[in-house]
Amino acid sequence: MVIFGATGDLTKRKLLPSLYNLMQAELLPEDFAIVGVGRESLSGAAFRDRMAQALTEFATGGTDPDLRDRLVSRLYYVAGEFTEAATFRALQDLLAKVDAEQKTRGNYLYYLATPPTVFATAVHQLGAAGLAAEGEGRWRRVIVEKPFGQDLESARALNQELRKDLPESQIYRIDHYLGKETVQNIMVFRFANGIFEPVWNRRYIDHVQITVAEEAGVEGRGGYYDAAGALRDMVPNHIFQLLSFIAMEPPVSFEAGAVRDEKAKVLHAIQSMTPEEVLRRSVRGQYGEGVVAGQTIRGYRAEGRVSPSSNTETYVALKLFIDNWRWAEVPFYLRTGKGLARRVTEIVIQFKRAPFVPFKDCPVEGLLANQLVINIQPEEGIALRFQAKVPGPAVRMGEVEMDFQYAEHFGSVPSTGYETLLHDCMLADATLFQRDDMVEAGWRISQPILDVWKALPARSFPNYPFGSRGPKDADDLLARDGRQWKVLTHDPGGRRRRNEHPAGAVRA
Numbered sequence: 033m034v035i036f037g038a039t040g041d042l043t044k045r046k047l048l049p050s051l052y053n054l055m056q057a058e059l060l061p062e063d064f065a066i067v068g069v070g071r072e073s074l075s076g077a078a079f080r081d082r083m084a085q086a087l088t089e090f091a092t093g094g095t096d097p098d099l100r101d102r103l104v105s106r107l108y109y110v111a112g113e114f115t116e117a118a119t120f121r122a123l124q125d126l127l128a129k130v131d132a133e134q135k136t137r138g139n140y141l142y143y144l145a146t147p148p149t150v151f152a153t154a155v156h157q158l159g160a161a162g163l164a165a166e167g168e169g170r171w172r173r174v175i176v177e178k179p180f181g182q183d184l185e186s187a188r189a190l191n192q193e194l195r196k197d198l199p200e201s202q203i204y205r206i207d208h209y210l211g212k213e214t215v216q217n218i219m220v221f222r223f224a225n226g227i228f229e230p231v232w233n234r235r236y237i238d239h240v241q242i243t244v245a246e247e248a249g250v251e252g253r254g255g256y257y258d259a260a261g262a263l264r265d266m267v268p269n270h271i272f273q274l275l276s277f278i279a280m281e282p283p284v285s286f287e288a289g290a291v292r293d294e295k296a297k298v299l300h301a302i303q304s305m306t307p308e309e310v311l312r313r314s315v316r317g318q319y320g321e322g323v324v325a326g327q328t329i330r331g332y333r334a335e336g337r338v339s340p341s342s343n344t345e346t347y348v349a350l351k352l353f354i355d356n357w358r359w360a361e362v363p364f365y366l367r368t369g370k371g372l373a374r375r376v377t378e379i380v381i382q383f384k385r386a387p388f389v390p391f392k393d394c395p396v397e398g399l400l401a402n403q404l405v406i407n408i409q410p411e412e413g414i415a416l417r418f419q420a421k422v423p424g425p426a427v428r429m430g431e432v433e434m435d436f437q438y439a440e441h442f443g444s445v446p447s448t449g450y451e452t453l454l455h456d457c458m459l460a461d462a463t464l465f466q467r468d469d470m471v472e473a474g475w476r477i478s479q480p481i482l483d484v485w486k487a488l489p490a491r492s493f494p495n496y497p498f499g500s501r502g503p504k505d506a507d508d509l510l511a512r513d514g515r516q517w518k519v520l521t522h523d524p525g526g527r528r529r530r531n532e533h534p535a536g537a538v539r540a
């Protein structure tokens with residue numbers, strides 16, 4: 033495995049700890065080596081020392097010194113610019129040596145953990161050095177990090193550049209949300225159980241909410257974030273991945289092509305918004321100063337490497353429709369933001385209310401609808417909310433939850449979230465990676481929103497305090513449809529509380 037950007041944060045925090053976890057789980061082959069490529073001038077020994085330290089610091093479940101040393105002994109390093117042919121000649125020589133020492137047989141997995149500006153150049157250089165071509169029983173694969181383009185045009189251009197040196201089958205566009213257990217579990221939940229799929233459509237589902245809320249602000253990434261914003265950073269990639277798993281048709285098999293075809297179809301079926309629709313169906317926000325646990329936290333415009341008059345959004349909420357027979361007229365409400373009250377990623381499937389309730393004095397509109405909540409993080413689990421009779425002589429109804437928690441049932445395995453993705457790529461399983469058409473479809477949907485927002489800079493920023501539930505406009509987006517977001521504020525114990533109410537005095 034060759035990591036470009038080997039001295040960066042991603043390598044030490046995620047990639048090395050993931051490789052360690054894979055080795056511990058005996059999922060790495062015996063004949064394996066890691067070659068780091070970075071701009072910093074470092075000897076192989078210095079690189080090994082640095083990575084040993086990173087493992088001690090960042091390995092998710094602690095480190096066993098023997099195992100750590102075994103992994104570190106397979107590390108090599110090449111210093112150089114990613115734009116210069118000399119770097120790739122040095123890499124070629126080193127790889128020949130590694131092949132001889134570690135019996136890696138010319139099979140190379142490249143990981144582009146670099147700034148996006150060098151993705152295309154690095155791939156061209158690999159091509160020119162003869163390091164991209166497969167053949168004679170050798171495989172070559174390239175993992176490309178995000179962001180994949182900044183808009184539709186740049187994403188298309190990047191796809192074209194990559195394809196000059198690589199066929200689509202060798203390109204693995206990574207989205208770390210697809211490495212999360214509960215995201216993968218959505219497919220198993222929907223398609224390995226008989227009872228959910230029959231009600232998974234417009235006849236029974238009122239609407240869907242997807243929330244990716246973060247407590248943290250931009251955390252030192254102001255330079256990148258101020259040019260990107262919440263929409264580009266989260267929506268065409270992570271949120272659309274969640275949406276496509278929820279909304280896709282059952283694939284004919286779990287083979288990569290079949291799954292990716294169905295996910296792409298969902299994205300292609302999402303209507304592009306007209307400028308008027310963008311104004312009605314999108315909300316943007318930016319956090320201002322706020323108070324959390326008695327401490328004043330600075331607003332976005334006061335963050336490092338952010339313009340003091342920045343108009344970049346740190347929050348976005350959207351209402352989208354999927355134009356197909358399963359989902360026509362079912363709104364998908366999406367929201368994501370930084371500086372919010374609670375860190376939570378969850379999907380809410382809100383079912384329609386019971387059409388008729390044979391209980392005296394109990395108006396149907398007063399009944400709470402069933403809700404299925406898929407928690408992606410921080411707790412991974414699935415909960416179903418329904419009505420039950422409160423024990424006693426009178427007919428009283430209460431709302432209860434059936435609650436499955438991953439950690440309670442299966443225990444937890446140390447994980448960075450990248451293990452499955454790296455392992456799948458080694459096995460040439462592209463199911464959990466983005467295909468060119470999926471990336472472009474994500475940008476096609478986002479582009480009209482970016483265009484309108486650019487033409488009409490936000491006037492009300494900042495419009496929500498750090499640590500709050502987001503801008504009021506986002507609540508209004510749902511209120512106009514007679515709906516509301518699932519509450520975001522932290523409510524320990526709230527998951528288990530029963531909302532009792534007597535029939536006839538039911539909470540709306």
Ligand code: BG6
Binds near residue numbers: 178208246265377
């Ligand atoms: C990254 C974004 O892709 O995902 C970050 O660039 C964001 O801004 C992060 O914080 C969220 O990932 P996770 O796994 O913490 O939900």
